[in-house]
Amino acid sequence: MQYFFTLISGILTGLAMPGNLFSFIIWFSLVFFLRNMVNSKNYYQRFLHTIIFSASMLVTTLWWLFPTLTKNIPQVLQNYPSFLGFLGFVGMIILLILPYLIIWLLAELFHRKNRTYNLLYLSLFYSLAFTSAEILREFGDLAFTGGNLAYALYDHTGLIQLVSIIGPMGITFIIVFVNSLIAFDKTRNRSINMLIIFSFIYLLNFSIVRFLPDINYTNNSIKIGAIQTNIPQEIKYSSDIYKNYSVFSKNISDFQSKDVDLIVFPESSFLEDISNSDVLDYMKMDIQNSSKPVIIGYPRFDGENYFNSVWFYNEYGTVINVYDKIKLTPFAEFLPYEAFFNNFQMFKLLRYYSPGEKFNIFEIDSKKFGVQICFETYFPEISASQVKKGAGFLIAVTNDGWFNSKTALLQHYTQGIFRALETRRDFVQISNTGLTGSIDRYGRITNVFKDRQENNGILYVNYNDSFTIYSQISALLKVIILILALLIAIF
Structure with a gap:
C-alpha cells in the first residue's frame, strides 16, 4: 500500500504542472512520497519509492510526448512504426529518472542507524536533496528541465518574483520544504498548521502581486x-x-x-x-x-x-x-x-x-x-x-x-x-x-x-539593461546547494 501512495504522490505532482490540472496541488503533492522515504526500513524500499515517484511524476507531466512519438511523427515522416515510438517514450522516461536517484543516494547517507533528527532537519535535508536532483537535470547531452517543481507555480505571480533572486531552484526548495513540514508534522495541530501555512503562502502571493508595477507600454516600447x-x-x-x-x-x-x-x-x-x-x-x-x-x-x-x-x-x-x-x-x-x-x-x-x-x-x-x-x-x-x-x-x-x-x-x-x-x-x-x-x-x-x-x-x-541577483550568482548557488545537501546527508 505504501508504494501505491507514492504512486499517487507522483501523479498529483505531475497534475500540478502547467496545462494539467491545478497548480496549488504542488503544495501537498509530495507528502506521501516524503513520508514513505522516512518510514522505509532499508535501501531498496527507498530506491523503489524514488523510482515510482519520479516515473509517475514524469509520465503525468510529459504525457503529451506519447502521442507525439507514437502517432504524430510516424504519420508525417513514416520512418518508424508506432511501437518504436512507445519504446522511445519509455526510454526517455527512464533516462529522465536518473538524476532523481541522487535523492535516494543522499537519503542512504542520511538515514543511518541511531541517527536522530527533528522536523526542521528532515525538511531541510529533503528540500536540498530534491533541489540537487533538479540541478543535475540541467547537465549533459540528455539535459531537460521539463517537470521541475517550480514550473507548477507559473501562475503564482507574486511568489515567483523570488526567481530573480534565487532562481527556479529556490522555488523548488520552498515547495519541497512546505511539503516536508506537512509530511513530518506529528503534532496534534497538523490541520491547523497546514491551514496557517497555506494561508501565509497565498496571502504573501497576493500581497506581492498588489505591489508589482503596472504594465506600461509607451512610444519607446x-x-x-x-x-x-x-x-x-x-x-x-x-x-x-x-x-x-x-x-x-x-x-x-x-x-x-x-x-x-x-x-x-x-x-x-x-x-x-x-x-x-x-x-x-x-x-x-x-x-x-x-x-x-x-x-x-x-x-x-x-x-x-x-x-x-x-x-x-x-x-x-x-x-x-x-x-x-x-x-x-x-x-x-x-x-x-x-x-x-x-x-x-x-x-x-x-x-x-x-x-x-x-x-x-x-x-x-x-x-x-x-x-x-x-x-x-x-x-x-x-x-x-x-x-x-x-x-x-x-x-x-x-x-x-x-x-x-x-x-x-x-x-x-x-x-x-x-x-x-x-x-x-x-x-x-x-x-x-x-x-x-x-x-x-x-x-x-x-x-x-x-x-x-x-x-x-x-x-x-520594453528594453531593460539591468542585471538580477540570480543572473550574477546562479552558478555559485547551485554549487552551494549541492555541497549543503551532501554535508547534511553525511553529518
Whole structure:
C-alpha cells in the first residue's frame, strides 16, 4: 500500500504542472512520497519509492510526448512504426529518472542507524536533496528541465518574483520544504498548521502581486510584428518551399503599412537552406517592400554541416547576423552519446544538426536582443548568456507543430515566464502553431494568440539593461546547494 501512495504522490505532482490540472496541488503533492522515504526500513524500499515517484511524476507531466512519438511523427515522416515510438517514450522516461536517484543516494547517507533528527532537519535535508536532483537535470547531452517543481507555480505571480533572486531552484526548495513540514508534522495541530501555512503562502502571493508595477507600454516600447504561420507538419515536411514562401509573402505584406520595428517568423519557416534558391530572391524583395527588418528560421549549410538557424535580415533584405541553435534536442536533432545510442537514429526528424558555438545577439536601433530556438527556452543558461552579452529583451522562435495538446504548448510557453523573471527581460515567443505571445519582465503574460490558427499581430516589449541577483550568482548557488545537501546527508 505504501508504494501505491507514492504512486499517487507522483501523479498529483505531475497534475500540478502547467496545462494539467491545478497548480496549488504542488503544495501537498509530495507528502506521501516524503513520508514513505522516512518510514522505509532499508535501501531498496527507498530506491523503489524514488523510482515510482519520479516515473509517475514524469509520465503525468510529459504525457503529451506519447502521442507525439507514437502517432504524430510516424504519420508525417513514416520512418518508424508506432511501437518504436512507445519504446522511445519509455526510454526517455527512464533516462529522465536518473538524476532523481541522487535523492535516494543522499537519503542512504542520511538515514543511518541511531541517527536522530527533528522536523526542521528532515525538511531541510529533503528540500536540498530534491533541489540537487533538479540541478543535475540541467547537465549533459540528455539535459531537460521539463517537470521541475517550480514550473507548477507559473501562475503564482507574486511568489515567483523570488526567481530573480534565487532562481527556479529556490522555488523548488520552498515547495519541497512546505511539503516536508506537512509530511513530518506529528503534532496534534497538523490541520491547523497546514491551514496557517497555506494561508501565509497565498496571502504573501497576493500581497506581492498588489505591489508589482503596472504594465506600461509607451512610444519607446519596441513593437514586434509576430507571425504565427500555422503550417501543418505534413506540408512543412513535404519540402515544398514555394508553399512555405506563399505563407511568408502573405504575412509580411500584412505588416507593410503597420508601425512595427521588427517582423518575426517561427523556427523552420523553411526546412531547407534557401540560400541558393530563387525563393530567397523573392523573399528579399518582400522584405524590401515592407521596409522592416525580419527574423526568420531556416537551416544553414556551410558545405559540411547543417545548423538549425535563425537569420536576421535588415530592411534592405541583407543578412546582418545568424544565430545557430546551441542546445539541440536529443535524438530529434542530434544523437547523444553516439557509441551507446547508435541504434536510436530512427527518432531524428529530418536530419542531424551541428550545435552552434556562439550566443550571438542581434540589434535594432542600437538596442540589443537575444533570439533562442525552440526547446532552448528550457535552459536558463541560454537567456543568461545572451543577457550578459547585452540583450535587453528576449525572443524565442519555435515550431511546436508536432504537439496536438494544449498542455504541451502551455508547458513550453510558460518557460518564457521563468526566463523573463531570471533576467528581468521581456520575453516573446513566436510559434508556428502556437503559443505565440509576450511576457513582461515580471512574468506576466501580456498577450497570447489563439493556438492552431494562422494569425499575426503586434507584441510590445520594453528594453531593460539591468542585471538580477540570480543572473550574477546562479552558478555559485547551485554549487552551494549541492555541497549543503551532501554535508547534511553525511553529518
